Amino acid sequence: MASSIASSSASPIASSIVIAVPTVGAGLALQDALRRAGAQATWCAEHADGPGAAPPHAAVVVLDADHLGARLPEVAGAWRATAALPGVVAIGDGE
Numbered sequence: 001m002a003s004s005i006a007s008s009s010a011s012p013i014a015s016s017i018v019i020a021v022p023t024v025g026a027g028l029a030l031q032d033a034l035r036r037a038g039a040q041a042t043w044c045a046e047h048a049d050g051p052g053a054a055p056p057h058a059a060v061v062v063l064d065a066d067h068l069g070a071r072l073p074e075v076a077g078a079w080r081a082t083a084a085l086p087g088v089v090a091i092g093d094g095e
Contacts, residue, residue: 021091023045047061049075065091
């Protein structure tokens with residue numbers, strides 16, 4: 001099993017990542033860290049509340065759980081309903 005994962009031509013770190021968080025500090029810091037690790041990451045504050053009418057194509061979307069609060073399941077579902085069908089990761093500090 002591990003050998004099939006290692007031999008896969010699609011590297012998960014090379015996938016496109018949309019960082020849909022509203023704050024500049026967190027968005028840019030995460031974008032920079034992911035890019036240093038080799039990911040194709042883009043901070044998109046305009047998508048912090050959902051994918052909107054013209055969502056960017058992404059393999060993974062990072063959401064701010066603290067910003068979204070009780071709307072997190074709804075917004076995550078909206079992202080999962082886009083044509084790209086991205087994985088969704090929610091981050092936050094619990095405050």
